[in-house]
Amino acid sequence: MNTISQLAPHASGMTLDEKALKAAGSSHLDEGAVTPAFRQHRDDIVRLLNDALATELVCVLRYKRHHFTAHGMSSPAIAAEFMVHANEETAHADLIARRIVQLGGEPDFSPDTLLARSHAEYDTSSDLKAMVKANLVAERIAVEAYRQMIALIGDKDPTTKRMLEAILADEEEHADELKDLLEA
Numbered sequence: 001m002n003t004i005s006q007l008a009p010h011a012s013g014m015t016l017d018e019k020a021l022k023a024a025g026s027s028h029l030d031e032g033a034v035t036p037a038f039r040q041h042r043d044d045i046v047r048l049l050n051d052a053l054a055t056e057l058v059c060v061l062r063y064k065r066h067h068f069t070a071h072g073m074s075s076p077a078i079a080a081e082f083m084v085h086a087n088e089e090t091a092h093a094d095l096i097a098r099r100i101v102q103l104g105g106e107p108d109f110s111p112d113t114l115l116a117r118s119h120a121e122y123d124t125s126s127d128l129k130a131m132v133k134a135n136l137v138a139e140r141i142a143v144e145a146y147r148q149m150i151a152l153i154g155d156k157d158p159t160t161k162r163m164l165e166a167i168l169a170d171e172e173e174h175a176d177e178l179k180d181l182l183e184a
């Protein structure tokens with residue numbers, strides 16, 4: 001009679017790739033968590049993460065600009081919210097940069113190419129409502145970019161996917177808050 005362990009892999013069609021396990025344990029130990037089977041996706045994921053890093057850094061700059069230049073009757077509360085968002089975008093940038101390094105890549109902080117690589121725009125509006133709108137637009141673009149990245153990365157890199165899902169939840173909250181400010 002077959003035991004459950006003999007039956008299970010064939011019955012479910014779920015078997016591990018033994019060759020990949022062996023390769024992970026026997027070569028390229030200097031690459032840390034980057035195993036040979038994963039390496040084929042690594043460069044693409046690092047590239048996606050570097051574009052997200054640029055986006056976060058541009059968002060930090062935009063929110064800071066808005067925080068310090070907001071003026072008018074209702075500006076103090078909104079300016080404070082801009083700073084909260086700036087700090088959360090900074091935390092996102094730090095998470096992304098750390099993950100890029102963990103994947104054996106180089107985080108690109110170059111100011112020369114920041115805006116070209118960013119999905120979202122910088123903004124120099126002086127009107128409070130225009131600032132809120134520019135930030136809402138940027139957040140919606142970030143939400144869409146993170147959704148697409150999560151779908152693209154999928155199960156190829158569960159750790160990066162989990163990180164992006166957490167960031168996405170923050171961006172959705174930002175977009176929601178800005179929508180409320182715009183309606184107020």
Ligand SMILES: [Fe+2]
Pocket residue numbers: 056059088089092142167171
């Ligand atoms: Fe962010």
Ligand SMILES: [Fe+2]
Pocket residue numbers: 059085089139142170171174
């Ligand atoms: Fe955001």
